[in-house]
Amino acid sequence: MVPVDYYVILSAILFTLGALGVLIRRNPLIIFMSIELMLNAGNLAFVAFGRSYEVAGGQPFYTGQIFVFFVIAVAAAEVAVGLALIVEIFKTKKNINVDEMNSLKG
Amino acid sequence: MTSELIVFLVLSLVAISSAFGMLFSRNAVYSALFLVLNFVTVAVFYLMLGAPFIAMSQITVYAGAIMVLFLFVIMLLGAESLVPLPQAMPWQRPLAFILAAILAVESVYLIFARSRLNTVITAPDAATNSMEGLRDMAMILFDQFLLPFEITSILLLVAMVGAIVLTNREKVGHK
Helix, strand or coil: EECCCCCCHHHHHHHHHHHHHHHHHHHHHHHHHHHHHHHHHHHHHHHHHHHHHHEEEECCCCHHHHHHHHHHHHHHHHHHHHHHHHHHHHHHHHHCHHHHHHCCCC | HHHHHHHHHHHHHHHHHHHHHHCCCCCCCHHHHHHHHHHHHHHHHHCCCCCHHHHHHHHHHHHHHHHHHHHHHHHHHHHHHHCCCCCCCCCCCHHHHHHHHHHHHHHHHHHHCCCCCCCCCCCCCCCCHHHHHHHHHHHHCCCCCHHHHHHHHHHHHHHHHHHHHCCHHHCCCCC
């Protein structure tokens, strides 16, 4: 018997931690992990709200879960391209400090 | 205090502390492993919310595929032993903490200030965690959401081609 607000507050806390990670870390790999954490917090809110509609309406409600399914697919695509970019930048610059990634020229 | 609430509180403590561990550990490999712990905890939350398919996708795609990719890249680049670099902007870190605190306060405030749903989520019964529920979800996914599903396949194809082209530039040739 957990109120849905608890899940939403946990999701908000996890999202805030992800945003904090994007702001304070200089390593782009950690920044990517923080973005994954934020996507995950959004997913948790989706599933919690979907379940609360299910409990309130008394019949199955799957739209929230299907949205989460799409978000997972988008996150997988984003990580593949992002990590390829990081590897390529490391090959050119020999380091991966985000403060030095300020030019589009390779 | 029901047993379900106790499980929720313990797991949310694990989730939040593993997120903190991900943020503040010096070693990137430890960060990745903390994030795996966080993802598995969230998968247990999905099971408590009656979403077994999403829970299993979370474990296989996030904790399995994505984090293994992260670990591969960390070890490939040797980024696990990166020393903390000097900050280009010294005021950035305190400002980031202040902004994150503001974000946390205002999001929790909004959750409490709006008209609350007042729904209490009960544990899913056995029917939710069976093949019936999975079949119903698949029917909706391939009926109402068929077009987004097909677009997802194009997105994955483009990401795959993009990753190959980006990391293989010298062989493709840039004239």
